[in-house]
Amino acid sequence: MMNRHSINCNNCGFGLPCPTWGFFYVTDDNGNRLALAGELESTTIANTIGISEDAIVGCVFSPERNGEAIQLMQERVGYNSFFLCLTCLERCALDQKRDILQCPSCGSSDVRTFIQLIDTACPRCRKGTIRETVP
Ligand SMILES: [Zn+2]
Ligand SMILES: [Zn+2]
DSSP states (O other): OOOOOEEEETTTOOEEEOSSSEEEEEEOTTSOEEEOSSTTOHHHHHHHHTOOHHHHHHHHHOGGGOHHHHHHHHHHEEEEEEEEETTTOOEEEEOTTTSOOOOTTTOOSOEEEHHHHTTSBOTTTSSSBEEEEOO
16 A cells, blocks of 8 residues: 555645555563554564464464464554654654653643644644655
8 A cells, every 4th residue: 555645734745645644563571563564464463472483373363362462462463653742843653551741842741643743733833734645
């Protein structure tokens, strides 16, 4: 679904490309979040957190026998949403379930997901409205 989908201000032209609203990730041993192409991109997840692909598939089909893998997945796999900081207009990716929702650039907690921005006042010109543009 990589298209030219974006959200744009109907007044000043402020715009953000957003082919997706976020992405699944797996956390490596150093705490870095690696973006995944899909929720169960099992090869990358298996290699990163050190369990077998069978165990990952097993999480879905026989959870009672894969408790350890499920726990690791819950700890290490998550979903990052794209956010815009309304203070400095920087973009960032945060996990709404795990992270303190704060801009990493300026520290402001005035951040919104791209979805939340739709049909709200433009944070740049404060006159226009942010609209979703689907080509
Ligand atoms: Zn604007
Ligand atoms: Zn900021």
